[in-house]
Amino acid sequence: GQQVMQIPQYQHVQEGEDFTTYCNSSTTLSNIQWYKQRPGGHPVFLIQLVKSGEVKKQKRLTFQFGEAKKNSSLHITATQTTDVGTYFCAANTGTASKLTFGTGTRLQVTL
């Protein structure tokens, strides 16, 4: 079945530093979604990318979908302590089908 891996598993940065997590799929994806899960919380939808090479920005967050639609990245510029959590990429084969989650990257930000 479809496998979605993320690297790194864990990253610890100082506030103000940048952070990037990478998501790689074993198969071509129809779309990629990103979720954030705060410690003890539930996954919260951030964004969906659909087009090859697509780049979307949300304030300090930049999301990119690879040209081959098999990889994606999330970059956070100038991290803040509020960015702490685990970032998951997730993919489905079509609207409303099941989500296959990546392995997640846990971000820790210290002052």
Added chain:
Amino acid sequence: EPEVTQTPSHQVTQMGQEVILRCVPISNHLYFYWYRQILGQKVEFLVSFYNNEISEKSEIFDDQFSVERPDGSNFTLKIRSTKLEDSAMYFCASSEGTQYFGPGTRLTVL
């Protein structure tokens, strides 16, 4: 803003007992899901539900699991005879495109 709700927030049960986890999806959504997350691991799909029937299920969703939409608002997950390895967070989600997750039920099987 509408949200998915789940009850209880935490359930402790003895091995072999039945548990029912409850979810109230967002009211105009038509697609419903259950996922689980073992502590420190990724979120895993269990089952999806549409038009009053299961549309897809994973290998995890064996005969011990069942889902039901008993009325117009609730969506339940039943585990008939719990095992130690069923201990996890169980998330309900609903969708009209994007999937929105509830706060989860932490199930502890002793």
